[in-house]
Amino acid sequence: MDEFSLIRRYFSTQDVKRGDVVLGIGDDAALLRVPPGQELAVTTDSLVSGVHFPEGLDAESVGHRSLAANLSDLAAMGATPAWVLLALTLPAADERWLAGFSRGFFALAKRHQTVLVGGNIARGPLNVTLIAQGFVPEGQALTRAGAQVGDLVYVTGHPGEAAAGLKLLQAGKADPKNPCVRRFTHPEPRIAAGQSLRGIASACIDVSDGLLADLGHLLEARGFGAKLGLDKLPLSKALLELQGREDAQRLALTGGDDYELCFTVHVDKTKAAEARLKEAGCPATCIGAVEGKPLIECVDGAGRVHTFDQPGHRHF
Protein backbone atom coordinates (compact mmCIF):
# COMPACT_ATOMS: atom_id res chain seq x y z
CA MET A 1 0.00 0.00 0.00
CA ASP A 2 1.48 3.39 -0.93
CA GLU A 3 1.79 6.28 1.51
CA PHE A 4 -1.22 8.16 0.15
CA SER A 5 -3.47 5.15 0.68
CA LEU A 6 -2.01 4.71 4.16
CA ILE A 7 -2.74 8.34 5.05
CA ARG A 8 -6.25 8.01 3.70
CA ARG A 9 -6.95 4.76 5.49
CA TYR A 10 -5.35 5.43 8.88
CA PHE A 11 -5.15 9.18 9.36
CA SER A 12 -7.84 10.98 7.39
CA THR A 13 -10.98 9.77 9.13
CA GLN A 14 -11.59 11.58 12.38
CA ASP A 15 -14.58 12.00 14.64
CA VAL A 16 -13.51 15.45 15.78
CA LYS A 17 -14.38 18.42 13.57
CA ARG A 18 -13.36 21.96 14.45
CA GLY A 19 -14.56 25.22 12.98
CA ASP A 20 -11.07 26.75 13.31
CA VAL A 21 -9.65 24.27 10.77
CA VAL A 22 -10.10 26.07 7.46
CA LEU A 23 -8.25 23.33 5.55
CA GLY A 24 -6.99 20.09 7.09
CA ILE A 25 -5.20 17.00 5.75
CA GLY A 26 -4.71 16.77 1.98
CA ASP A 27 -3.16 20.00 0.76
CA ASP A 28 0.42 21.28 0.93
CA ALA A 29 -0.25 22.92 4.27
CA ALA A 30 -3.13 23.20 6.67
CA LEU A 31 -4.95 26.49 7.14
CA LEU A 32 -5.90 27.25 10.71
CA ARG A 33 -7.57 30.13 12.49
CA VAL A 34 -6.55 31.24 15.99
CA PRO A 35 -9.60 32.64 17.80
CA PRO A 36 -9.44 36.34 18.76
CA GLY A 37 -8.01 37.02 22.22
CA GLN A 38 -6.07 33.75 22.28
CA GLU A 39 -2.36 33.03 22.01
CA LEU A 40 -1.10 29.96 20.18
CA ALA A 41 0.87 27.50 22.34
CA VAL A 42 3.07 25.29 20.13
CA THR A 43 5.19 22.32 21.12
CA THR A 44 6.93 19.32 19.59
CA ASP A 45 8.14 16.03 21.01
CA SER A 46 9.60 12.93 19.37
CA LEU A 47 9.17 9.39 20.56
CA VAL A 48 11.96 7.12 19.36
CA SER A 49 11.55 3.35 19.56
CA GLY A 50 14.05 1.87 21.99
CA VAL A 51 14.67 5.27 23.59
CA HIS A 52 11.30 6.59 24.73
CA PHE A 53 9.52 3.26 24.78
CA PRO A 54 10.61 -0.38 24.63
CA GLU A 55 10.84 -1.86 21.15
CA GLY A 56 7.75 -3.92 20.52
CA LEU A 57 5.49 -1.79 22.73
CA ASP A 58 1.89 -2.21 21.60
CA ALA A 59 1.16 0.17 18.71
CA GLU A 60 -2.03 1.42 20.38
CA SER A 61 0.07 2.57 23.34
CA VAL A 62 2.63 4.24 21.05
CA GLY A 63 -0.21 6.19 19.43
CA HIS A 64 -1.62 7.23 22.79
CA ARG A 65 1.72 8.08 24.40
CA SER A 66 3.02 10.14 21.51
CA LEU A 67 -0.03 12.38 21.65
CA ALA A 68 -0.15 12.37 25.46
CA ALA A 69 3.47 13.57 25.70
CA ASN A 70 2.71 16.52 23.46
CA LEU A 71 -0.63 17.39 25.05
CA SER A 72 1.09 17.28 28.43
CA ASP A 73 3.34 20.15 27.33
CA LEU A 74 0.23 22.13 26.40
CA ALA A 75 -1.31 21.25 29.78
CA ALA A 76 1.77 22.62 31.54
CA MET A 77 1.20 25.96 29.78
CA GLY A 78 -2.46 26.03 30.81
CA ALA A 79 -3.41 25.70 27.14
CA THR A 80 -6.40 24.00 25.51
CA PRO A 81 -5.32 21.60 22.74
CA ALA A 82 -6.67 22.18 19.24
CA TRP A 83 -4.46 20.93 16.39
CA VAL A 84 -1.71 18.42 15.86
CA LEU A 85 0.72 17.47 13.08
CA LEU A 86 2.23 14.00 12.87
CA ALA A 87 5.56 13.09 11.26
CA LEU A 88 5.96 9.34 11.28
CA THR A 89 8.83 7.17 10.12
CA LEU A 90 8.36 3.42 10.25
CA PRO A 91 10.36 0.50 8.91
CA ALA A 92 7.51 -1.01 6.84
CA ALA A 93 3.91 -0.33 5.90
CA ASP A 94 2.70 -2.61 8.67
CA GLU A 95 -1.06 -2.21 8.54
CA ARG A 96 -1.73 -3.96 11.83
CA TRP A 97 0.68 -1.60 13.54
CA LEU A 98 -0.80 1.45 11.83
CA ALA A 99 -4.33 0.42 12.77
CA GLY A 100 -3.31 0.06 16.43
CA PHE A 101 -1.37 3.31 16.42
CA SER A 102 -4.20 5.32 14.93
CA ARG A 103 -6.71 3.75 17.34
CA GLY A 104 -4.65 4.88 20.36
CA PHE A 105 -3.91 8.26 18.85
CA PHE A 106 -7.45 9.19 17.83
CA ALA A 107 -9.10 7.89 21.01
CA LEU A 108 -7.05 10.39 23.04
CA ALA A 109 -7.41 13.11 20.39
CA LYS A 110 -11.17 12.77 20.59
CA ARG A 111 -11.24 13.14 24.36
CA HIS A 112 -9.42 16.45 24.01
CA GLN A 113 -11.23 17.64 20.86
CA THR A 114 -7.92 17.73 19.01
CA VAL A 115 -7.76 17.45 15.22
CA LEU A 116 -4.91 15.97 13.17
CA VAL A 117 -4.37 18.60 10.48
CA GLY A 118 -1.40 17.17 8.57
CA GLY A 119 1.89 15.38 8.74
CA ASN A 120 4.35 13.25 6.91
CA ILE A 121 5.04 9.55 6.55
CA ALA A 122 8.33 8.00 5.48
CA ARG A 123 10.29 4.77 5.71
CA GLY A 124 12.89 4.69 8.48
CA PRO A 125 13.51 3.55 12.05
CA LEU A 126 10.33 3.82 14.12
CA ASN A 127 10.02 7.44 15.21
CA VAL A 128 6.92 9.46 15.99
CA THR A 129 7.25 13.24 16.00
CA LEU A 130 4.29 15.46 16.75
CA ILE A 131 3.66 19.16 16.75
CA ALA A 132 0.78 20.04 19.02
CA GLN A 133 -0.89 23.43 19.12
CA GLY A 134 -3.41 24.87 21.51
CA PHE A 135 -4.88 28.11 22.74
CA VAL A 136 -4.44 30.08 25.89
CA PRO A 137 -6.13 33.42 26.63
CA GLU A 138 -3.72 36.30 25.98
CA GLY A 139 -1.28 36.82 28.85
CA GLN A 140 -2.58 33.88 30.90
CA ALA A 141 -0.17 31.10 30.00
CA LEU A 142 1.53 29.25 32.84
CA THR A 143 5.31 29.41 32.47
CA ARG A 144 8.32 28.03 34.31
CA ALA A 145 9.44 31.47 35.35
CA GLY A 146 7.27 32.82 38.16
CA ALA A 147 8.20 30.86 41.31
CA GLN A 148 8.97 32.90 44.44
CA VAL A 149 10.75 31.92 47.64
CA GLY A 150 8.09 30.66 50.05
CA ASP A 151 5.73 29.40 47.34
CA LEU A 152 4.45 25.89 47.95
CA VAL A 153 5.38 23.11 45.55
CA TYR A 154 2.64 20.74 44.33
CA VAL A 155 2.49 17.71 42.12
CA THR A 156 -0.61 16.16 40.53
CA GLY A 157 -1.39 12.46 40.61
CA HIS A 158 1.05 9.80 41.76
CA PRO A 159 4.54 10.16 40.27
CA GLY A 160 6.71 7.06 40.10
CA GLU A 161 3.98 4.80 38.77
CA ALA A 162 5.09 4.98 35.15
CA ALA A 163 8.70 4.14 36.00
CA ALA A 164 7.53 1.12 38.00
CA GLY A 165 5.30 0.09 35.09
CA LEU A 166 8.18 0.44 32.63
CA LYS A 167 10.29 -1.89 34.79
CA LEU A 168 7.58 -4.55 34.53
CA LEU A 169 7.35 -4.07 30.76
CA GLN A 170 11.11 -4.38 30.41
CA ALA A 171 11.11 -7.55 32.48
CA GLY A 172 8.41 -8.98 30.19
CA LYS A 173 6.12 -9.40 33.20
CA ALA A 174 3.63 -6.67 32.57
CA ASP A 175 -0.06 -7.14 33.17
CA PRO A 176 -1.54 -4.45 30.92
CA LYS A 177 -4.24 -3.78 33.54
CA ASN A 178 -1.79 -3.08 36.37
CA PRO A 179 -2.26 0.62 37.21
CA CYS A 180 1.51 1.29 37.00
CA VAL A 181 1.83 -0.43 33.62
CA ARG A 182 -1.23 1.47 32.46
CA ARG A 183 0.35 4.74 33.64
CA PHE A 184 3.29 4.06 31.35
CA THR A 185 1.28 2.83 28.37
CA HIS A 186 -1.58 5.34 28.73
CA PRO A 187 -0.51 8.46 30.61
CA GLU A 188 -3.25 11.10 30.95
CA PRO A 189 -2.21 14.62 30.04
CA ARG A 190 -3.45 16.94 32.80
CA ILE A 191 -5.28 19.34 30.52
CA ALA A 192 -8.12 20.31 32.87
CA ALA A 193 -5.70 20.79 35.76
CA GLY A 194 -3.44 23.08 33.71
CA GLN A 195 -6.38 25.21 32.62
CA SER A 196 -7.66 25.43 36.18
CA LEU A 197 -4.32 26.78 37.40
CA ARG A 198 -4.29 29.83 35.12
CA GLY A 199 -4.03 32.93 37.28
CA ILE A 200 -3.25 30.77 40.31
CA ALA A 201 0.02 28.88 39.87
CA SER A 202 3.16 31.03 39.88
CA ALA A 203 5.02 28.49 37.71
CA CYS A 204 4.27 25.12 36.15
CA ILE A 205 6.08 22.31 34.32
CA ASP A 206 5.08 18.81 33.27
CA VAL A 207 6.96 15.88 34.71
CA SER A 208 8.31 13.89 31.79
CA ASP A 209 11.92 13.37 32.91
CA GLY A 210 11.39 12.91 36.65
CA LEU A 211 10.08 15.12 39.43
CA LEU A 212 13.46 16.32 40.76
CA ALA A 213 14.81 16.99 37.27
CA ASP A 214 11.74 18.87 36.08
CA LEU A 215 11.22 20.80 39.31
CA GLY A 216 14.91 21.63 38.97
CA HIS A 217 14.26 23.19 35.54
CA LEU A 218 11.45 25.26 36.97
CA LEU A 219 13.57 26.52 39.88
CA GLU A 220 16.67 27.09 37.72
CA ALA A 221 14.67 29.70 35.86
CA ARG A 222 14.89 31.80 39.07
CA GLY A 223 18.11 30.48 40.64
CA PHE A 224 16.08 29.02 43.51
CA GLY A 225 15.86 25.62 45.20
CA ALA A 226 13.31 23.80 47.32
CA LYS A 227 12.85 21.68 50.40
CA LEU A 228 10.66 18.61 49.81
CA GLY A 229 9.24 16.26 52.41
CA LEU A 230 9.78 12.60 51.56
CA ASP A 231 6.79 11.73 53.74
CA LYS A 232 4.64 14.06 51.69
CA LEU A 233 5.19 12.27 48.37
CA PRO A 234 1.86 10.92 47.09
CA LEU A 235 2.97 7.29 46.70
CA SER A 236 0.10 5.27 45.29
CA LYS A 237 -1.04 1.93 46.62
CA ALA A 238 -0.29 0.41 43.21
CA LEU A 239 3.29 1.68 43.36
CA LEU A 240 3.80 0.48 46.94
CA GLU A 241 2.53 -2.96 45.96
CA LEU A 242 5.40 -3.23 43.48
CA GLN A 243 8.16 -1.42 45.35
CA GLY A 244 9.30 -1.00 48.93
CA ARG A 245 8.76 2.49 50.33
CA GLU A 246 12.33 3.65 49.69
CA ASP A 247 12.35 2.51 46.07
CA ALA A 248 8.90 3.97 45.61
CA GLN A 249 10.16 7.33 46.89
CA ARG A 250 13.16 7.13 44.57
CA LEU A 251 10.97 6.34 41.57
CA ALA A 252 8.54 9.14 42.48
CA LEU A 253 11.44 11.60 42.53
CA THR A 254 13.59 10.36 39.66
CA GLY A 255 11.41 8.15 37.42
CA GLY A 256 10.03 9.72 34.25
CA ASP A 257 7.07 9.34 31.93
CA ASP A 258 4.29 10.18 34.40
CA TYR A 259 3.22 13.37 32.62
CA GLU A 260 1.93 14.88 35.84
CA LEU A 261 2.14 18.61 36.50
CA CYS A 262 4.51 20.11 39.06
CA PHE A 263 3.65 23.69 39.99
CA THR A 264 4.24 26.37 42.59
CA VAL A 265 1.60 28.47 44.33
CA HIS A 266 1.88 31.56 46.54
CA VAL A 267 0.65 30.70 50.06
CA ASP A 268 -2.30 33.08 49.68
CA LYS A 269 -3.55 31.10 46.70
CA THR A 270 -3.25 27.52 47.91
CA LYS A 271 -6.93 27.28 48.94
CA ALA A 272 -7.99 28.52 45.52
CA ALA A 273 -5.57 26.12 43.81
CA GLU A 274 -6.84 23.15 45.76
CA ALA A 275 -10.49 24.07 45.09
CA ARG A 276 -9.89 24.51 41.35
CA LEU A 277 -8.04 21.21 41.05
CA LYS A 278 -10.79 19.43 42.93
CA GLU A 279 -13.29 20.89 40.50
CA ALA A 280 -11.08 19.68 37.64
CA GLY A 281 -11.14 16.20 39.18
CA CYS A 282 -7.37 16.16 39.57
CA PRO A 283 -5.62 14.95 42.72
CA ALA A 284 -2.72 17.16 43.79
CA THR A 285 -0.41 17.14 46.78
CA CYS A 286 1.75 19.79 48.42
CA ILE A 287 5.22 18.25 48.69
CA GLY A 288 7.34 21.16 49.88
CA ALA A 289 8.27 24.81 49.43
CA VAL A 290 10.57 26.99 47.32
CA GLU A 291 13.78 28.13 49.02
CA GLY A 292 16.35 30.76 48.17
CA LYS A 293 19.43 28.54 47.85
CA PRO A 294 19.78 26.78 44.50
CA LEU A 295 19.46 23.21 45.74
CA ILE A 296 16.59 20.74 46.09
CA GLU A 297 16.71 19.03 49.49
CA CYS A 298 14.61 15.96 50.25
CA VAL A 299 14.03 15.63 53.96
CA ASP A 300 12.62 12.62 55.82
CA GLY A 301 10.37 12.66 58.89
CA ALA A 302 13.41 12.79 61.21
CA GLY A 303 14.83 15.83 59.42
CA ARG A 304 17.58 13.91 57.59
CA VAL A 305 18.46 15.05 54.10
CA HIS A 306 18.53 12.34 51.42
CA THR A 307 20.25 12.56 48.07
CA PHE A 308 19.07 10.88 44.89
CA ASP A 309 21.27 9.97 41.95
CA GLN A 310 20.49 10.46 38.29
CA PRO A 311 17.73 12.97 38.51
CA GLY A 312 15.83 12.35 35.32
CA HIS A 313 16.59 11.09 31.88
CA ARG A 314 19.55 12.45 29.93
CA HIS A 315 19.90 11.68 26.23
CA PHE A 316 23.49 12.92 25.97
Ligand code: ADP
Ligand atom coordinates in the same frame (compact mmCIF):
# COMPACT_ATOMS: atom_id res chain seq x y z
P1 ADP B 1 3.81 17.06 0.57
O1 ADP B 1 4.61 16.13 -0.28
O2 ADP B 1 3.18 18.19 -0.19
O3 ADP B 1 4.49 17.50 1.81
P2 ADP B 1 2.53 14.70 1.42
O4 ADP B 1 2.36 13.93 0.19
O5 ADP B 1 3.65 14.37 2.33
O6 ADP B 1 2.54 16.23 1.04
O7 ADP B 1 1.18 14.63 2.26
C1 ADP B 1 -0.07 14.80 1.66
C2 ADP B 1 -1.04 15.32 2.68
O8 ADP B 1 -1.23 14.35 3.70
C3 ADP B 1 -0.58 16.59 3.37
O9 ADP B 1 -1.72 17.39 3.61
C4 ADP B 1 -0.01 16.10 4.67
O10 ADP B 1 -0.12 17.07 5.68
C5 ADP B 1 -0.88 14.88 4.94
N1 ADP B 1 -0.16 13.85 5.71
C6 ADP B 1 0.95 13.18 5.35
N2 ADP B 1 1.31 12.27 6.28
C7 ADP B 1 0.40 12.37 7.26
C8 ADP B 1 0.22 11.74 8.52
N3 ADP B 1 1.04 10.78 8.97
N4 ADP B 1 -0.83 12.14 9.27
C9 ADP B 1 -1.64 13.09 8.85
N5 ADP B 1 -1.55 13.73 7.69
C10 ADP B 1 -0.54 13.39 6.89
Ligand code: MG
Ligand atom coordinates in the same frame (compact mmCIF):
# COMPACT_ATOMS: atom_id res chain seq x y z
MG1 MG C 1 3.49 19.71 -0.94
